[in-house]
Amino acid sequence: NTTSSTKGILTMVRAQTSHPLDPLSAAEISVAVATVRAAGATPEVRDSMRFVEVVLMEPDKHVVALADAYFFPPFQPSLLPRTKGGPVIPTKLPPRRARLVVYNKSSNETSIWIVELSEVHAATRGGHHRGKFISSKVVPNVQPPMDAEEYAECEAVVKDFPPFREAMKRRGIEDMDLVMVDPCGCLTLFLLLCANPLLTGVQDITVKLMLQGRRLAKPLIFCRTESDCPMENGYARPVEGIHVLVDMQNMVVIEFEDRKLVHLPPADPLRNYTAGETRGGVDRSDVKPLQIIQSEGPSFRVNGHFVEWQKWNFRIGFTPREGLVIHSVAYVDGSRGRRPVAHRLSFVEMVVPYGDPNDPHYRKNAFDAGEDGLGKNAHSLKKGCDCLGYIKYFDAHFTNFTGGVETIENCVCLHEEDHGILWKHQDWRTGLAEVRRSRRLTVSFICTVANYEYGFFWHFYQASECTKSAECSNEAQLNPMSSLSIRNNFAPLNSRLFQDGKIEAEVKLTGILSLGALQPGEVRKYGTTIAPGLYAPVHQHFFVARMDMAVDCKPGEAFNQVAEVNVKVEEPGKNNVHNNAFYAEEELLRSELQAMRDCNPLTARHWIIRNTRNVNRTGQLTGYKLVPGSNCLPLAGSEAKFLRRAAFLKHNLWVTPYAHDEMYPGGEFPNQNPRVGEGLATWVKQNRSLEESDIVLWYVFGVTHIPRLEDWPVMPVDRIGFMLMPHGFFNCSPAVDVPPSSSDLDIKDSNGIAEKPIQNALLAKL
Amino acid sequence: NTTSSTKGILTMVRAQTSHPLDPLSAAEISVAVATVRAAGATPEVRDSMRFVEVVLMEPDKHVVALADAYFFPPFQPSLLPRTKGGPVIPTKLPPRRARLVVYNKSSNETSIWIVELSEVHAATRGGHHRGKFISSKVVPNVQPPMDAEEYAECEAVVKDFPPFREAMKRRGIEDMDLVMVDPCGCLTLFLLLCANPLLTGVQDITVKLMLQGRRLAKPLIFCRTESDCPMENGYARPVEGIHVLVDMQNMVVIEFEDRKLVHLPPADPLRNYTAGETRGGVDRSDVKPLQIIQSEGPSFRVNGHFVEWQKWNFRIGFTPREGLVIHSVAYVDGSRGRRPVAHRLSFVEMVVPYGDPNDPHYRKNAFDAGEDGLGKNAHSLKKGCDCLGYIKYFDAHFTNFTGGVETIENCVCLHEEDHGILWKHQDWRTGLAEVRRSRRLTVSFICTVANYEYGFFWHFYQASECTKSAECSNEAQLNPMSSLSIRNNFAPLNSRLFQDGKIEAEVKLTGILSLGALQPGEVRKYGTTIAPGLYAPVHQHFFVARMDMAVDCKPGEAFNQVAEVNVKVEEPGKNNVHNNAFYAEEELLRSELQAMRDCNPLTARHWIIRNTRNVNRTGQLTGYKLVPGSNCLPLAGSEAKFLRRAAFLKHNLWVTPYAHDEMYPGGEFPNQNPRVGEGLATWVKQNRSLEESDIVLWYVFGVTHIPRLEDWPVMPVDRIGFMLMPHGFFNCSPAVDVPPSSSDLDIKDSNGIAEKPIQNALLAKL
Ligand SMILES: [Co+2]
Ligand SMILES: [Co+2]
Known part of the structure; x- marks a missing residue:
């Protein structure tokens, strides 16, 4: 690893205007490239440099905390622990750094460069960036992604x-x-x-x-x-x-x-599949327009890359490899303050293995993030087509192969969606009903990997807050941990704030099937005949979400652990005479090798990321649970060769303690990778303890795609994903404080029937 | 069975204005009740009659076909087969019939009555109904649902x-x-x-x-x-x-x-959980309004209970027991005409078993449809709160216990929804993209069963149609069945219509947890402590969807079968040297006992309902596949007593050949049911053949609910469901002919950045 010391903090002259987690700007990329090129030993070396990746080198977590506490709104000094004599506030943040992957086309060498970027303010002509070479190293025997x-x-x-x-x-x-x-x-x-x-x-x-x-x-x-x-x-x-x-x-x-x-x-x-006559067809004309109108604007606020919405806040990042990154996800929980949920969420790899043993299909098992780049292949999105409603777009900047800056405008989409009813109850005695609608905030991008398209969506669900004049005087009795030292304890009794929020990760798959040709009369066991002479092999799509969690952890705290929950059938016997009994059993995942787990819908298996020191009002540890959606495992034989470098596909869940250089489950350079002792499956062999640490979850989820005729020529979107749901993180329900919507009484239905207030109530009948 | 002969067809005097599948009108219910009451033997008997259920007795399928062919728009004579000398068209439809479940409060007897309803047109004062007693029988040893x-x-x-x-x-x-x-x-x-x-x-x-x-x-x-x-x-x-x-x-x-x-x-x-101060709280005020505007109205057309939308058509029905029923689902496929998919779709039962062996929880395993009634407990819905957009509501009519008519206004909601991107592909060479948005039609109702709420949704996905000037001259070579007698064959080569459409069933669970009290200091293994002294036992929610299928079957045809698909790992060997191979294997479910099946996500298990005689352009049989969502099985011990009457929970899939009296998997009267030899698990013991029949699918799906603090006091909506997807039903993709949306260039994002036409295209870079 090439990170140099952080002594830079002492030598900086001016505060920066970019947050430490903001993606590199176009100007910064230019400066980084120029700095590296200038550092080339000879003109030949400089000419041979090709720029595979230029990306922000994310600083240590304490620098982020420092920035959020004192340098960037909404200034949150409570983030950092108090020390004797008051907090020590540095006057500057360390400078931002860029990390470059450079391929030398003459020498066929791959090297990694670190450059420090300073913002220089000149009185006459605004700011500009200055780059400073920090380090470089050659990485032997690898090939970086193709451009x-x-x-x-x-x-x-x-x-x-x-x-x-x-x-x-x-x-x-x-x-x-x-x-x-x-x-x-x-x-x-x-x-x-x-x-x-x-x-x-x-x-x-x-x-x-x-x-x-x-x-x-x-x-x-x-x-x-x-x-x-x-x-x-x-x-x-x-x-x-x-x-x-x-x-x-x-x-x-x-x-x-x-x-x-x-x-x-x-x-x-x-x-x-183009419109109308250009494809030799006629488009339908009976789809009436449907518009989403937010006349008062969106409910979110955006400041640079910082997003606030319904008590949620987070930062938007972007890398050429992962695409969208969600940093510093936290909930502002009234007097409990900012409660972190995760440090960093992203999709770090995907693999698409094919089931046909014939050439060329057996070779198809691309690592689309590590060999190509999800972010590099992202789309410029269009309102009304890709997204409806009030949209905030973010641009993304990259280097191209020769070192020029490329910009994808409108690359990340941020918008709100109505998501049906949030909750409802109607009292059968009175006919009175309470119903609330669900609003969610969606951040997404879409990319093309050759023939296929993948959309990556993170949905945040309505944050809500209920103030109660509470009378829980017997709470302490119920709290089995009340004798322990519990921090972040409750707000004053008569003004509690409770909130909730679910985070959903969703991948949308669309695009064009990868086909093979059939000889006349030929049929293949390993796929579906799609059209005369055309065949679509069966395959799987696997995605790896990396989630660096921080459930109720302030900066510097590493107080998380993961418990697996399975529902068990109770033994028959005196306490179970009706044989109806079952119960949820928890098992702490104590170390990495114990934490290689697979889904099991029959036991309602899920995983809870718990804070080891914070409790809710019933005395249970606060937590978020990972709830799998539909999932599968690789169908290739266990000796399949691609599984050597994709060993991380062999389980649905992996848990590691955070290490800053453990980012990509197939290693940094999976392309043409001859090194099998690399990546997630190797890291966990250390069997590090997970009992109380900075937890990183790796959730591997996939779908088996048996092509249909209806998937051709463009496949309708298929969806796959999972949820992070609060589990005892809050003291009560989500969304009790979401205000009721007003009924649209002014818009009559086509019968013009007016609504009556109470119907089908027992009281009305009697 | 009490159905009398259909000779009524000869004696009718006038055509009816209600379609044979329309739910009973309020007037018909009144007449049916009056007719039964008048038939009571003595004043005592008449006084003691309580009306548990008055419902349309659905006629045989051929009567429905007759109605759709000649009596109701959009008159589809092609539905009925031609006979020698042209079709025999009756001049009248048989009269509608009502079926009544009557409880005699004096004698404690339950009886089933059939009444014939005729519409009488008097020149001076419009039409009215006349009822005629047809039959009655006492059903011994049962108790009908409570009112x-x-x-x-x-x-x-x-x-x-x-x-x-x-x-x-x-x-x-x-x-x-x-x-x-x-x-x-x-x-x-x-x-x-x-x-x-x-x-x-x-x-x-x-x-x-x-x-x-x-x-x-x-x-x-x-x-x-x-x-x-x-x-x-x-x-x-x-x-x-x-x-x-x-x-x-x-x-x-x-x-x-x-x-x-x-x-x-x-x-x-x-x-x-009421709004604002009435609950002792304050509601949030930062949720900005979001409106859905359909300025040109909806894309659907409704005529009575007949719905047409984007080539889909179906009829809406409603019963006190099932709630919403979808009848006669079909696709209008250009020159191939009306292609049926299903006769009848509904939710026929649900069961909620609890995992706590203690009293009273072990007793909680209500059959909410059969013991209480999903339709009877439906809500009157409100625009803007329960539903957004342009809504068409349908009312529902019932009898109350004493025979009066009750109406739930706005009980079934029909509306369109935008559903994100439908498909997309961007050419990486040119940067050109084609993207289409997905529209779906949603039909739903919501009901309360004591503390819980359940919303039942059927989503129909965008029908689409692609006209092609086709040149598939070598199609016959590829068609292994081309020597067979294939009906419904292709339209003229230069004007083919292809379409698609997915049907999704979704249940939304919300409402209030069923709690138990805890003694001070007590904790229970079988659930979650929710609040001081309050405990929510773990439980499961199971739903049974009954789907009387008709994939490509015209009236009178029983040409469906069900194949199970599992993906298998290929043996290692000469043809699989890389060990990557896997393939989908189909197995025909030949008889009822073979067709008791469970989900298996690891083999991508699903079930295809095939027409045994129709093929698509590649020669494969046309079909629709049932794709499970997340699912589980009962966690009670296999000897649990409630599983005797709920034996249908023991498998996720059951298949039967259609029989008109096999409607409810727990039998018609599960309440206090002492008869274990009844219902689905008993019917299938006949082991009837399924190789070519009128197929009824029973899909049983459930969720295990381990309560969270966040589920209290009102549980945020949880969702569970499954899909019916075309699988070789059409010759090509869904939605190629959905027109592109216009980009909202007039609505700038908050940065006011204009979009550029082609970005990130390789051509633009070179
Ligand atoms: Co695929
Ligand atoms: Co529940």
Whole structure:
């Protein structure tokens, strides 16, 4: 690790205007790139630098706490513990740092650079940034993610390669403009294959090249049909039987073989999905408009990347690899103050393994975050199409391969949604009803990984607050921990604030199926025939959410633990004469190896992240529970080779104590990764204690996708996700203080029937 | 069975204006009640009649087909097969019939009556109804559901019973206005208990009384706190230790014992949930309004109970027992015409078993549909509170106990919802994106069962249609069934219509937890301490959806079957050298005993309802698949007594061939039910063939509820459900023809940044 000391805190001259967790600005990226380039030893080195990733180096948690306490609104000095003689407040924050992954195209070396960024204020012309080289190191034997520019160059090189043109000609294609060469995510297995005695000599050569650390791509080939469609769906014609291996460093084809003449599938008349006549169809005209109007604006407030909504607050971050990051999630709980829930939430990896053992499908098991980048491939969103209602968008900035700054405008979407009824009860004696509507705040982005689209959504549910004139004088009796030293205790009895809030993570899957060609008359056991000559192999989509939790932990506190809950059937016997009894049993997950767990819907299994020292009004430890949604495990055989580098797929839950360099479950550079002793499954072998620590949850969830005809040409959104729900975190229900909505009596229904106040009440009947 | 012959078709004089599936109107209910009462043998019999249920007797499916073909718009003569010399069209439909469940309060007898209803048109004063007695029969040894009026009378009787007042006084309560006596759903286990040697003599007496067929109730007691709250939450103070048994026929207390002095729990300051100061709190004021505006009206059309929306059509029905019923679900598929999906969808039962073996909780396992009635307890809904957007409401009519007509206005809600993105793809080469928004149609009702609320929702997803100039000339080669006789074959090649549509069933659970009292210092293994002295036992909620399917079946056709799909891991070996292979395996469920199945997320298990004779363009049989959501099985011991009458909970899926008298999985009269050889688990013992039949699916789904502090005093909505998705029903994707939405360029985001057309496209970078 290259982090240098934090002595910078003493040498800074001016306060910064960027919060320590704000993503790098376009200006900062420019300065970071320029600083690294200037530090190149020779002109050759400087020219050969390619910029794979430039990202904020997130500071230690205490720097964030310092910033939130004293430097950024809503200034929360209570965050930091008091020391003798009052708090020690530094006059400055340490400077921000950028971390760069640089690929040297001449030397084929990957290096990691750290640059310090200072904001310099000149009286005459505003502020600018200045970069300072801090450190650099070469990382041997890795290949960083490919860049879209390399994809484009690779496509051009292959299309120019005469034997390739010859092979395409044999398949009836002379117009190279129709050909698509997709180098994404198909090489990662290669090295692991070397263990297999059944491999051909050709593949052994590939393995040897990789062992030499070459930057290689083995693309998938598709071929568009000639048509006027503005977005002709080329994925409808996979080209098979051609083996191409490209040296991406030198951009040359190093292996080529036309192994088997597989004819192109016929042009499927249903392949396109653009509007109306451009696809050869007619759009429906009977969908009436539906608008969401927030005449008084949204209920959220945004200041830079800081978001406040209904007592929730958090910061929005973004990285090229993960896309959206949610930092510093906390609840402002009246006189209990700011109660943290999580330090950092993001999706750190996804893997899509295919079930067909035939080439090229067995190679498809891309690590879409680590090999390509979810954030780098994010969309610029459009109001009314991608999102409805009052939208606040955030832009995202990246470097491109040659070091220029790219901006995706409107990349992250923040908006509110009505989410149906929140709660209701109608008294059957009186017919009186209380009902409240649910509002949620949604933060999301959508990205393309080659053919597929993934939308990542974090939904925050209505924060609410109920003030009570409380009379719980017997509370202490019920509190089994009341003799312990309990901090963060209750507010004065006659003015308590209680709140609630659920956080839901949701992934939406859409886009275009990855297809294979079928020979005439052929059917495949491993997928669905989708159209004449076209076949969609069965596959799975796995996602890894990394959640650095902080349930009721102030900065510097590491007081969390995780309990697994299972419902158990009670033994028959004297205390269970009717055989009806069951109960929830908790088991503390004491160490990492004990905390590799799988879902079990039959026991209602879930996991509670507890604060070890804070209790609610019944004396139970405060907590948030992770409630799984539908889930699965990999269906590949347990000896499947891709599971060596994707060992983290073998369980649905992993828990680790926080370590700042444990970010990506497949390791930082999973691309062409020959190192199996890396990543989450390796870290947990330390079997560190989890009894009281800064808990990081890794929730792995997946869906098995057996393609349907109805998934073609564009798959309707499928959804998968999970929830974080307060569990004894608050003393009472969510949303008792959400005000009732006014009934829209002015909008009559089509019968014009007016509503009567009390109906179907027993009292009204008697 | 009492259905008489259909010769009525010949004797009818006039066409009816009600569709054969329309629920009974208020006028029809009145006439039905009057007809039955007039048929009573003596004045005593007539006076003693109590009307538990008056409901449309749904006609045979061919009558419905006749009505839809020739009598009601949108007249669909294609529904009925042509016969030699053209179709035989009757001039009239048979008259509608009502079915009445009558309880004789003098004789304690339950009887079922059938009445024929004719509409009589008099020139001078419009139409009226005339009833004709058809049949009646006594059903021995059953007790029909209790009525709300009986609940109220029972409460009054108990409160007037001096020993009860004495017992309450010992608990500190003298004001009987505070006391709540809830007789719901707690007696049903009793008979089964007689097998248990550990029971006390008192309970044996109860059993004997029940064996004598008595109508009994053993209420739960609660006691409100004195307060000004308009909806004081009485469920916050359960009264325990008092045994009361009420003879509901004669309305007298027949057993009473103050068994154990359990003190009332202290008044919980957080027990109430009304708005603002009435609960002793303050409501939040920072939720800004969010309105849904459909300025051009909804996209649906309603004619009576017939609904058309985006190529979907269906009829809305309603019964006191099931609540909402969806009849005749079909898709209008262009030149393929009307393609049925289901005859009838409804929720036919629900059961809520509790996990605490202590009295009274072990008795809580109410059959809320069969013992109480989901429809009878439905709410009158309010726009803006229960539902947003343009709403079409339907009223529901019932009889009350004494035979009067009750109406719940605005009982069923029909409206459209935006449901996020429907599909999206962005080409990474060009940056061009196509995105469509999802619209769904939602039909729902909400009911109260004592303390709990349940909302039942059926969501229909955007119907869509893509016209293609098709060139699939090699289709026949690919179609393995092309040599078979395939009906409903394709439309002319250059004008095909393809459509899609998913149906989602969703139950929303909310309301008030059923609590028990704790003695000071007591904790219970079987639940969660919610507040001082208050405890919420762990429990499960199970729902049974009955789905009489008709996938691509015209009237009279019984050409459906069900296949189970599981994903299997491929054996290692020569064809699976990378160990990555897996595949979906189908197994036909050939008979009823083979079709008792449970969910298995690890194999992606689901069930496809296939038409046995229709194929899609790849030659696969057309079908709809049932995709489970999260689910569980009962946690009670397998010998639990309530599972004898709730044996249908033992599996998640059951399949039967349609039989018109197989409607309720626990039998028609589960209340106090001593007959274990009844209901779904008994019917399937016939092991009827399912290879090609009129398939009825029974999907049983549940959730295990471990109460949280945050579920009190009103539980935030929890959701559970499942999907019916087209699976090769259509030839291509859902929603290719949904038009793009216009981007709201006029509404700027708070930064006022304008959008640029193409961003982050590779072409733009190069
Ligand atoms: Co997929
Ligand atoms: Co519950």
